[in-house]
Amino acid sequence: MRWFSINYTGIYAIYRKEMARMARTMWQSVATPVITTVLYFVVFGRAIGSQIQHVDGVGYGAFIVPGLIMLTLLTQSVSNASIGIYFPKFTKTIYEVLSAPLSYTEAVFAYVAAAATKAILLALIILATATLFVPLNIHHPVWMVAFLVLTALAFSLFGFIIGIWADNFEQLAIVPALVMTPLTFLGGAFYSIGMLPQPWRAINMLNPVVYLVSGFRWSFYGSTDVGIGASLAFTGLFMVICLLVLWWIFCTGYRLKT
Amino acid sequence: MAHVKLKYRKYQKDCLMQQVLVHNVNKIYRNGCIALHAVDLAIEQGEIFALLGPNGAGKTTLISIICGLVTKSSGQVLVAGHDIQRDYRAARMRIGMVPQEIALDIFETVWNTVLFSRGLFGKRRDTAYLEQLLRDLSLWNKRDARVIELSGGMKRRVMIAKALSHEPDILFLDEPTAGVDVTLRRDMWALVRRLREKGVTIILTTHYIEEAEEMADRVGVIDKGRLLLVERTVSLMRKMGKRRLTIVLQHPLADVPLELAGWQLELEENGHNLIYSFDANAENTGIPTLLRRIAELGIEFRDLDTARSSLEDIFVSLVERAA
Ligand SMILES: Nc1ncnc2c1ncn2[C@@H]1O[C@H](COP(=O)(O)OP(=O)(O)O)[C@@H](O)[C@H]1O
Ligand SMILES: [Mg+2]
Numbered sequence: 349m350r351w352f353s354i355n356y357t358g359i360y361a362i363y364r365k366e367m368a369r370m371a372r373t374m375w376q377s378v379a380t381p382v383i384t385t386v387l388y389f390v391v392f393g394r395a396i397g398s399q400i401q402h403v404d405g406v407g408y409g410a411f412i413v414p415g416l417i418m419l420t421l422l423t424q425s426v427s428n429a430s431i432g433i434y435f436p437k438f439t440k441t442i443y444e445v446l447s448a449p450l451s452y453t454e455a456v457f458a459y460v461a462a463a464a465t466k467a468i469l470l471a472l473i474i475l476a477t478a479t480l481f482v483p484l485n486i487h488h489p490v491w492m493v494a495f496l497v498l499t500a501l502a503f504s505l506f507g508f509i510i511g512i513w514a515d516n517f518e519q520l521a522i523v524p525a526l527v528m529t530p531l532t533f534l535g536g537a538f539y540s541i542g543m544l545p546q547p548w549r550a551i552n553m554l555n556p557v558v559y560l561v562s563g564f565r566w567s568f569y570g571s572t573d574v575g576i577g578a579s580l581a582f583t584g585l586f587m588v589i590c591l592l593v594l595w596w597i598f599c600t601g602y603r604l605k606t
Numbered sequence: 607m608a609h610v611k612l613k614y615r616k617y618q619k620d621c622l623m624q625q626v627l628v629h630n631v632n633k634i635y636r637n638g639c640i641a642l643h644a645v646d647l648a649i650e651q652g653e654i655f656a657l658l659g660p661n662g663a664g665k666t667t668l669i670s671i672i673c674g675l676v677t678k679s680s681g682q683v684l685v686a687g688h689d690i691q692r693d694y695r696a697a698r699m700r701i702g703m704v705p706q707e708i709a710l711d712i713f714e715t716v717w718n719t720v721l722f723s724r725g726l727f728g729k730r731r732d733t734a735y736l737e738q739l740l741r742d743l744s745l746w747n748k749r750d751a752r753v754i755e756l757s758g759g760m761k762r763r764v765m766i767a768k769a770l771s772h773e774p775d776i777l778f779l780d781e782p783t784a785g786v787d788v789t790l791r792r793d794m795w796a797l798v799r800r801l802r803e804k805g806v807t808i809i810l811t812t813h814y815i816e817e818a819e820e821m822a823d824r825v826g827v828i829d830k831g832r833l834l835l836v837e838r839t840v841s842l843m844r845k846m847g848k849r850r851l852t853i854v855l856q857h858p859l860a861d862v863p864l865e866l867a868g869w870q871l872e873l874e875e876n877g878h879n880l881i882y883s884f885d886a887n888a889e890n891t892g893i894p895t896l897l898r899r900i901a902e903l904g905i906e907f908r909d910l911d912t913a914r915s916s917l918e919d920i921f922v923s924l925v926e927r928a929a
Binding site: 353355356357358360362365368369372434436439440441443444445446447448449450528 | 673674675693695696697698699702703705707709710711712713714718721722723724726727728729730768775
């Protein structure tokens with residue numbers, strides 16, 4: 349068989365199965381982020397926002413929209429992808445994927461694409477919800493979509509790695525809770541990095557989420573904390589690191605094969 | 607002439623017949639456990655091959671390596687001539703595998719489960735084939751049931767349906783009848799035979815000797831990671847098999863009479879049974895002479911029974927010899 353042949357049917361089978369799995373729990377997975385977002389709008393947008401007025405020339409309610417979408421996108425990407433691969437590992441059904449004529453790249457692509465698809469769908473639902481609260485006009489829609497897709501893919505890869513690494517449900521939950529949530533909150537979802545006092549501002553520049561939120565916000569309002577180039581570079585870098593880790597995982601068979 | 611014939615046979619065997627070729631495969635697990643030691647094995651097209659060995663012998667390890675679930679430490683494996691690492695797609699396309707333990711996505715329906723398996727192996731959707739498959743396995747009326755609603759036996763059949771969903775040439779069954787009731791075991795055996803009739807090569811592992819004896823064309827005996835022997839089941843029986851003649855006496859004997867010393871008899875059941883063990887293939891068993899001698903000595907007997915030794919006896923003697 350030619351080395352460049354691709355098992356499209358196999359990729360599609362995994363993608364479809366993953367999407368079906370998510371569809372089974374659709375109401376839960378849609379309701380939670382939507383309700384949370386509405387709460388954020390009420391608390392931050394209305395209650396606190398009424399005191400703040402404008403940030404970087406944008407109304408506070410509108411200012412937090414990109415951050416909220418990013419918050420959902422990141423948590424959803426990580427949790428979808430990590431559960432997507434952890435579940436078959438846990439139920440031992442992974443044997444079938446490992447014994448199929450499917451390369452690692454193909455399998456990862458299928459799982460990651462499914463996780464990213466769902467995360468993006470949810471992000472769009474949040475966006476639609478947001479328009480009920482604040483008037484939005486998006487300056488760079490193409491870039492907005494590009495950021496959505498890139499971020500969803502990068503963090504789905506990250507989630508995939510966590511799912512492979514995790515040995516139990518605690519470990520599966522700990523990274524989103526202990527790493528993702530603080531990073532996103534500190535990453536400027538609800539404020540401009542410029543508002544932070546100094547040592548924190550410098551430290552926060554190591555936080556990848558700062559670049560994501562900032563770049564994403566730029567695609568909405570054209571204003572940014574850090575340069576758009578830096579945002580793209582950081583997202584790309586993060587993705588490359590995840591790919592390298594995955595490559596190492598597959599070379600060594602870590603936690604997948606003995 | 608005989609030489610040429612033999613050579614041709616070997617050629618034919620090497621080229622056409624070998625579905626799976628395992629060459630000098632070793633496996634050392636990360637914890638240092640040596641699970642396989644220099645295993646060589648050739649599985650022929652269309653045969654039922656039983657890998658027989660006690661728990662922990664390395665059966666699962668061996669088939670997991672062939673199916674791509676475990677990476678070997680060294681050696682080579684070819685499936686239908688394709689290297690399982692270099693040419694893994696071509697190799698795996700031909701293989702269906704049913705692992706030892708049931709592992710299913712319990713929230714999925716039976717139909718979606720087999721549909722997924724077929725797609726995963728790169729085959730186009732073939733509703734007619736899958737319908738026939740589910741019918742053959744008595745799962746058709748359960749096609750829309752979720753796996754969680756099925757009985758244990760049905761789940762096992764779903765596992766088989768998944769393994770067969772992409773029409774493999776070679777089917778691996780890891781302990782297909784372990785912990786399975788008698789009816790299901792019969793069904794399983796019947797299914798295996800039907801598959802073989804269709805030309806599917808079947809490799810099963812078992813620690814039930816009767817299963818290997820009943821099912822297999824050939825048997826490989828494995829213990830502590832070493833393949834001790836591979837032999838046709840029939841010739842194994844013939845070669846290794848002993849037969850026992852049990853003479854049930856009217857009156858018990860305290861000792862074997864000196865006059866019968868030449869037969870190396872034993873007494874069992876408190877001297878009620880006189881046992882004569884002999885080579886199953888010997889042309890001259892010596893039985894008529896023995897019986898005549900017994901009659902001449904005035905020893906009365908009321909029954910005779912001969913039994914063939916089972917694979918179990920063979921296995922025990924093999925393992926003892928290897929130890
Ligand atoms: N993942 C593993 N890690 C370490 N040792 C293992 C692993 N799997 C099996 N073994 C060891 O390898 C040997 C062979 O096991 P296995 O192939 O499962 O035997 P069988 O299927 O014949 O019962 C056993 O001693 C077992 O303890
Ligand atoms: Mg086993």
